[in-house]
Amino acid sequence: MSRAPEVGHGLEALFAPRSIAIVGASDDVTKIGGRPLQFLRRYGFGGAIYPVNRKAAEVQSLRAYPDVAALPDAPELAVIAVPPESVPQAVRDCAARGVKAAVVLSAGFSEMGEAGAQLQAEIGRIARDTGLRVVGPNCLGAIGVPAKSIATFSVALESSFPEAGPVAVVSQSGNLGSYTLRLASERGLGISRLLTTGNECDVDIADAIASAAADPGTRVILCCMETCRDGAKLRRAMALARAAGKPLVVLKVGVSEAGSAAAASHTGALAGSDAVFDAVLREGGALRVPSIEQLLDVGHALAVLGEGRLPAGRRIAVLTASGGFGVLLADAASAQGLTLPRLSEATQQRILQAVAFAAPANPVDMTAQVSSRPELLAQVLDAVAADEACDTLLLQSANAFHVSRLRDVFLAALTQMRARHPQRLIVLCARAPAEVRRQLDALGIPAIEGIDAACATVAALATLGTQSSQPSEVEETSRTPLAPEAFATEASAKAVLAAAGLPVLREVVATTRDEAVAAARAIGFPVVLKIVSPDIAHKTEVGGVVVGVRSEGQLVDAHDTMLARVADKAPQARIAGVLVAQMAPAGCELILGTKTDPVFGPMVMVGLGGIHAEIWKDVALRPAPVDAAAAEAMLRSLQSFPLLDGARGRPKADVAAAAEAIAALSRFAARHADDVAEIDINPLVVLDAGQGAYALDALLVPTSKTHKDVHP
Amino acid sequence: MSRAPEVGHGLEALFAPRSIAIVGASDDVTKIGGRPLQFLRRYGFGGAIYPVNRKAAEVQSLRAYPDVAALPDAPELAVIAVPPESVPQAVRDCAARGVKAAVVLSAGFSEMGEAGAQLQAEIGRIARDTGLRVVGPNCLGAIGVPAKSIATFSVALESSFPEAGPVAVVSQSGNLGSYTLRLASERGLGISRLLTTGNECDVDIADAIASAAADPGTRVILCCMETCRDGAKLRRAMALARAAGKPLVVLKVGVSEAGSAAAASHTGALAGSDAVFDAVLREGGALRVPSIEQLLDVGHALAVLGEGRLPAGRRIAVLTASGGFGVLLADAASAQGLTLPRLSEATQQRILQAVAFAAPANPVDMTAQVSSRPELLAQVLDAVAADEACDTLLLQSANAFHVSRLRDVFLAALTQMRARHPQRLIVLCARAPAEVRRQLDALGIPAIEGIDAACATVAALATLGTQSSQPSEVEETSRTPLAPEAFATEASAKAVLAAAGLPVLREVVATTRDEAVAAARAIGFPVVLKIVSPDIAHKTEVGGVVVGVRSEGQLVDAHDTMLARVADKAPQARIAGVLVAQMAPAGCELILGTKTDPVFGPMVMVGLGGIHAEIWKDVALRPAPVDAAAAEAMLRSLQSFPLLDGARGRPKADVAAAAEAIAALSRFAARHADDVAEIDINPLVVLDAGQGAYALDALLVPTSKTHKDVHP
Incomplete structure (x- = not known):
């Protein structure tokens, strides 16, 4: 068996093939073997199209061939739409003929029970053995927009074909991917490609991300994810996207607890698999969004803003023509962790010179006057854009683009503003008809509908703009075996942990x-x-x-x-x-633990002891290992951190020592991930600053045992 | 000075006057004196219209009169659009002429400083002295839709007039009210009236709510609120809406902390004025929504569902044609506190008989099969609708109403389902063109766009449906003076509190x-x-x-x-x-307190002691007095309640005794609200069940002193 290809490798043929074969091509355009052919012809795919049908000499007016071997050329891409039991042979034929990539649209595999799962495993083996990249089965396939390559039966293409542009959509679920594509197109966003991976017998979501990261036509990657089968591969793919400077926006669905049920330790109970996912996505620089609507909003903004234009902070200036909306936006922005700094006195003076009755501080109420005189709106915008107090301007209008008089005022002022401040980040909170949105998009000004949605979008941009631009280090910690005696007792566990740098009394x-x-x-x-x-x-x-x-x-x-x-x-x-x-001196008690996630490997978790972790789920979680700086950042991210930091007249705790202890434990967990399933340090007592931190109890759970076996 | 009229009294003339005078009528339709006249004529107001203009004999082709005294009849409603300094005389003239209600559109009053505030106070005095009801000043006025009475210059009327229907919009901010009206109209919702109250010299938001509650044409009240000037009046208005069975949906903007700065006690710091607002709205049976989008979604659902059709619980059945969307909806529904119970075996069998490959448990994945065969969709809907496991059906489709083939399938199935289950609550998560939405509305099936939005709407309906239908008792607790000695020491405070039923050792x-x-x-x-x-x-x-x-x-x-x-x-x-x-036995420590809010009167607050209140803001707040049942509900609403309820192997605490103590303190606070600004019981120690609860310390803060004065 050959080695699996590197993440994302060999997928180019999915999006820009010179020729496409449809295996199981049909005249019936309601069938999955009929639709792709219909779409390819309707939207004018430029390469050769080869219908393959065992019985017909012609399909949808094109010459058909009885099998792949009979084709005049080796097609670069094959779309497979035959009954499930015929798929392995079709895939084998494709590999033998020199096809580069195949999309299996057929269903009836692992989603249908054991027999289907075996069929699917067989396809996966063929892919690995031959190097043919296989998408699916049970997927909605792929679209390469610039090349008009269509290997899908998605209803999204029923009425129109997307415009080409910078947004890649990748999804495990075909329906979610297809829906995202359709909504993005309806907003007028240009699309580079769609790839839905379905049952993932070979090509998975990590491949899809990595391939989009390598695609020169893609600038933004929108991803719908349900699960992850290979954590290390996903982390490599995220690192590639980050290194390429392409924002990866992820909608993770299925907040599943399946993974956490196995481990009943304190650590495990708190850090369910969705929390692990969350930590891995954050660590990898992906932006996780909570809804498909926000996926679209953020994708829209990123597509329109242009390369590398992200806010450097969370400070915004809010501009409205109504005090009521200003308050509403200030509330919504604050809820998203955005701040509204007071504009400088000079800026306020400039605003008041333009509009005498404006509220100039922030939110800026420009009053209804700006609706009638475009030069006033331009003056206010210019004044605020020139002020360095804010990272992003958020301009709201309830009516601007639906009343023709106002539309001209706003477009004129925004055009003028853009000419004077080409790099200034400005987001509109407004509804706009398609033709106006196109003009705004061209100015690099996204119009987001809805007050909460606009504020959430600006906050998401700020999160992307302020995160470290460093690709996350997916370091391969060398795994070291651990002597079985280490697991015997508290004392033996503490001894090996102490040797690894965890302080004990x-x-x-x-x-x-x-x-x-x-x-x-x-x-x-x-x-x-x-x-x-x-x-x-x-x-x-x-x-x-x-x-x-x-x-x-x-x-x-x-x-x-x-x-x-x-x-x-x-x-x-x-x-x-x-x-x-x-005997330990009195101090602040942390619970500290690690757990080796079956998909993502060792994770480290810390929280304040007792009810903080129990009732409030106030814990920080990261992939292990972490260094002391990252460990301190974990502590500072706790809502209960003030209790370590001198709240209520307490002395400050030795946060530095606690961070060193967390880092030491995380290194140990990474090094021994093959042997150690979980580690529980409860408590780690943190003394006053300068006095250290000490593990008072320790439990090591070996990989081969569940927690239950240890606590009979 | 005469007594102020009862809340909402005398506003009928604003919405269905027999005749309207425009004082300051203008030919210029961009002016506030020109627009109402233009609207009245354009949309065909049926009564008499009297332009009043000191100079012109004719305005917009209508005969004009030099002043109100010169009018042939006493108009029922006057719209006043003259410069601010002329408004008091205009209002006086209206009162003298027998006008019933006046809307002052002019700005330049309290929002512009001291002189304006004095002018405004003068108008308020005239209103109170004469009984003329005055709306504004600095407002966007009123619209009575069935009568086509228009006393506004709102841009919302620029392109069309709303259809008549059950939704009343009331707002302090003119812009928010006008925007809400426009969006509601665009959704095809019928409107009964708009009332914006602006600076509220006489008619306030409570009047607006009460008047809508009394209006036979109104079934749903949407309210945008920024502040409240008279808490007791607002509570009376809410009680009227509740008694009338008309849901009151409130968007409160301006999460202000102004009110809480004055009091630095523990209680005060935690219970800022927004928290007080929240408690008062909940107590009054109003539904508070976090965004203007949700105001519209909930309003839409309430308008469409029809009178009294609200879910009796938070259990929903989710139906999709795609597994991916099912998961997404299950996530979003759970986040809103909705539950997805497993459907009965019988229901699941019926679903599988219709669609063999469906996932029948809940969420129900009906698969794409239902898209092609309407009878299958109808069968699944019928099966789920017949199952009593769920209160509401939530049916999602990404495409149903935008692809003509699917549209017919869905409409046919929903029509059939409605015929068989006339009372079943069903909400669609789908986008739909206006003409389809109209058909769905007629079936009593609201279509909400967006997955989070649809789930939030169902959750809001469930909150309304499960709250007590009892009108809240706005009881006038008789105020009793308290001897000044009570405030002297801990011992004196405890003595009076013990006499009032608070247990002390x-x-x-x-x-x-x-x-x-x-x-x-x-x-x-x-x-x-x-x-x-x-x-x-x-x-x-x-x-x-x-x-x-x-x-x-x-x-x-x-x-x-x-x-x-x-x-x-x-x-x-x-x-x-x-x-x-x-000496107190060991127990669970609560902090318990009351504070007399300047607007809403005495409030009672309880939380677990220490960091629960400090870090987590885990406190419950209600208007005082509460009875023991309500007090126990407060305790049970705490996230940290499990600590009282036997979590982690603790003995259960005497929750009943704690509740009695809270109730006793709240009665005391209500009775002595004139004298007592705050009470701090820190801690109330709650012993094991059956052992009681005791106030270990007590501090009474008199009304005349700030907390600072007491703690020098």
Whole structure:
């Protein structure tokens, strides 16, 4: 079996083939073998079209061929629309004939049960063995817009073919991809390509992203994603998009909890698979949007703004011709985390010179006067555009483009403004008829309909504009095996973690009462005693923990009592000794953990202990490893961070030490991801600034065991 | 001065006058005195129209009169569009002539400074003295749609006049009201009236709501609100709308914090004025929406569904022809707090009989098959509609009404479904051209565009449908004066609160060491000692609290040490004695408080203590008084309620006792709202179920003092 091709490789033939064969071509244009042929002819594909049909000599007035072998040329692209059981042979024929890429539109595969899944696996094997790239099965296929290459039966092409332009649409779901394409076209956005990947026997969504990233005609990638089968590949594809400077906007559907059910540890319960997805997308520089509407809005804005024109911050100036709308926009913008800084005195003076009764601070109420005199609107726009206080101008009008008198005023003023400030970012909150939107788009001014939608779009642009332009490092941490003894007890887990740089307090495992006394003397009172047993995970439940032991006398008592209590409550447990540990000073408690996600690999999670994580789900999650700076950013992203930062007159906690501990744990998790399924540090106690942070308890869960096996 | 008329009284003349005078009528149709006249004639107002113009004998081809006195009849409605300084006389003339209502369109009043505010106050006085109802000034006026009464210069009328129907639009902002009207009309919704209240010298938004509630032609009230000047009046208006069974949907703009800055107590800081607004609207049965788009969506649904047809719960069935959209809708619905129960086995069988490859559970993926065979869609709809598992059906289609073949399929199936299930609630998530929307509206099936929007609309309907149908009791609690001594100390505050039913632990103020010993003996050890002084609010800061006093010896020590410490740290403070109090058992700590809002009166607030309130703003707020059931509902609405309810293996707390305490405090706050600005109970300790709840500390802030004065 040959090695799988690099992500996105070999997909060019899907979008600009010199020739296309339709295997299973039909005269019936309601069938999936009839529609692509009809579309190719209707919209004027320039290359050769070869209908393949075992019985007919002619299909839709074109000469047909009985099989792929009989074709006069090797087609670059094959569209396969035959019954599922005939698909493997058709794919094999294509590979043998030298076809570069095949799109399997037929359904009836893994979505239909075991037999279908086997058929699908067979197609995948053929693809890997032969190097033929196969899209689908059970997909809506591909469109290459500039070349008018059509390998789809999408209803989106029923009435018209998209205009060519910078927006690529990639989707696992055919319907969502097709719908996105149609809505984008209706807005007048130019499209570079559509690729829907369906059941993904070979080409997957990562390939689709990577291929769009490499396409010179694509500037913006809109992606609808349901799942991910190969996390590392997706991360490589995101890195390619980021390196190419092409924004990747993702609508992730199916906030599934399937992945999180397996692991019942504290960490696992909080960081369900959607949270993992979210962390991976953010880490990879993709912008996740919550709705298909916002996918379109942001795509529209990115397509219109032009390359690299993104806001450097979240500061906006709001301009309206009505105080009421100004308040509404200020509310909506604030809800999106945008700020409305006060404009400079000079700017306010310029605004007032133009419109004496304006409210000039921000939001700017230009009053209805600007509706009648275009030069006033131009003057206000010029004044605000010249002010460096804001990153983006947000101009709202309820009527501007639907009343012909106002339309001319606004278009004239905006044209003038664009001439004077060619790089200024300005977004309209307005409805506009198609012909006006085209003019606005040409000025690089997107018109977004709806107040919340416009503010969400500006916020999304700011998020893209302020994120690091560094491609995320998809580093291959070298995996190191971990000795099985490490998993035995709290003490053994702490020992390997301490060796990896996770700070722990002094502790000794004593196997006799005398050893315990000696250990406590060496450590210094007060101490904590804990039972050490590979069979006891929840020590407190069997009376296996005594804190605040202050003297030798207390220690002797506590030691013997504890052993007796444990023997009573857990008579079967093997006892390895008693852990004598330095007693932790009071501090702020974090819960810290890692979990190896089956798709995305090791993730690290941190949150404040107790109800913060439990009730409020206030945790930060990232792919591991992270460095100390990233770990500190995780802490600062917590809503409860003020509790570490001196809120309510508390002393500041040692955030730097906590960050180092998080980083050390994340490196350990990445290095041992093959052996370690989860790590639970509960708590990591963070002392006052300068005093350090210490893991007080640790649990390592090996990959081969579920958490349940460990806690019987 | 006569008594102000009851809320909403006397506004009929604004919407269906027999005759209208335009004071300041103009030939220039771009002026505010020209436009209403032009509109009245263009749209065919049936009554008499009297232009009033001091100079012209004719305006817009109608005979004009020099003043109101010269009119042949007393017009029922006068539109006033003269310069601001002439408005008071014009209003006086109208009152003298027997005009019933006047709309002052002119601007230049309180929005323009002190002189304008005085002019406006003068108009308000004339209105109150004469009984003439005055709308405005600085407003966009009123439209009565069935009578084609037009007292506005709104651009919304520039191209067409709204169709008559059940939706009333009321707004303080003229622009927001006018915009809402235009969008509603564009959706094909029938409008009963528009009323914009502007500066509200007389008629305010409460009048507008109450008048719409009394209007037989109105079934739904859409309201844009910026502020409220009279809380009690607004609550009466909301009660009228609720009693009339007319849903009131409110877009509140300007999430202002102006009101909360005054009070720096814990309670005040958390319960800003927007939170108060929110609580009052919820209490009054109004539905608050976050955006103007949702105002329209919900208005559309309410107008179309017909009287009283609201879902009885939040359970929905989602139907799509695509798995991808099903997932997207399930995500969006869950985010709105809707649930997707599994359909019954029988229903699922019926679905599978119709469409063999459907996913029948919920979301139902009907597959693309239903697109070609209307009888299949009808069968699936019939099966789901017959299932009692769901309150609302949500049917989504990306293309149904834009592809003529599909349109007929869907309309036929929906018509059949409606015939078989006349009362079934069904909402479409689909775009539809105007003519199709009209057919759908006639079937009582609103089509909402956008997935999030459709789910938010269904959720809003469910919120309206599940709220108590009881008109909120705007009870006039009789106000009782409170002796000034109550405010002196913690002990005096607790004494009056205990008398009012707030449970406190046993405590005695001792003025000598011997009295303290005797008190402790009577109460039983352990006890707590606290300094009693009208000059010390923060007792711990001066060492004025000692907890855990377990014996007479300890008590004598603690008593003397504390007095010495306080004398040292607060030498000026008058010492009234030492409070000897029963020591509270451990429990869950709540913070409980009341605050008398300047607009809405006494409010009661409760939250879990510490960081729950501080970091998470997890508090519940309601107008006071509340009964114990409402108080318990407040507790249950807290996100941290599980901590009271036995989460993490805790014992359940005495929620019933806590609720009784909240109710008692709220009654006290309502009774003494004239004297008490704020009450802080921090903490109210809630013991295990059956053990009670006790106020451990209490602070009463008198109305005449700010919190600062109390804590010098």
